[in-house]
Amino acid sequence: MEARTLELVFPNDTNTHGTIFGGTLVAWMDKAAAYAAIRCARSAVVTAAIDSIAFEVPIRQGELVELYARVEKVGRTSMRVRVEVSREDPMDGSRELCTVGYFTMVAVDADGRPRPVAQLD
Numbered sequence: 642m643e644a645r646t647l648e649l650v651f652p653n654d655t656n657t658h659g660t661i662f663g664g665t666l667v668a669w670m671d672k673a674a675a676y677a678a679i680r681c682a683r684s685a686v687v688t689a690a691i692d693s694i695a696f697e698v699p700i701r702q703g704e705l706v707e708l709y710a711r712v713e714k715v716g717r718t719s720m721r722v723r724v725e726v727s728r729e730d731p732m733d734g735s736r737e738l739c740t741v742g743y744f745t746m747v748a749v750d751a752d753g754r755p756r757p758v759a760q761l762d
């Protein structure tokens with residue numbers, strides 16, 4: 642199960658160097674992971690854990706950021722979601738993979754308790 646999102650880096654998403662805030666990027670990644678997990682579980686989900694994420698490539702104001710999330714593994718109530726982040730120059734279309742993160746999302750019922758998820762096909 643997958644989800645793709647697209648964002649544009651606005652001035653209020655950046656630090657004083659004109660590159661994206663790490664926290665903003667993690668929030669975008671978390672949302673993409675949640676969308677893939679919601680599609681997989683057909684349920685509300687919460688983020689249980691985020692593996693360490695390294696930011697090796699700066700993403701600049703005015704660039705497009707594409708997030709591609711895919712559920713790689715389903716447990717009983719949890720899902721492990723891989724999120725790839727690519728930057729794109731909107732003027733020439735050049736792209737670069739910037740970072741990858743792994744998120745553990747848990748399906749929850751209306752009371753916030755974990756609920757079972759169907760296995761991947």
Ligand SMILES: CC(C)(COP(=O)(O)OP(=O)(O)OC[C@H]1O[C@@H](n2cnc3c(N)ncnc32)[C@H](O)[C@@H]1OP(=O)(O)O)[C@@H](O)C(=O)NCCC(=O)NCCS
Pocket residue numbers: 687688689690715716717718719720745747749753754755
């Ligand atoms: C995530 C949450 C629902 C788990 O509830 P719990 O009572 O600990 O439930 P369980 O111990 O049965 O764990 C449920 C599943 O989550 C997984 N899990 C829980 N904590 C985890 C962690 N820190 N890392 C990885 N997986 C975790 C368990 O392995 C289990 O997976 P499985 O059912 O596939 O085997 C609960 O801790 C919670 O609500 N946390 C707050 C979530 C939140 O607010 N997130 C956003 C703010 S940062």
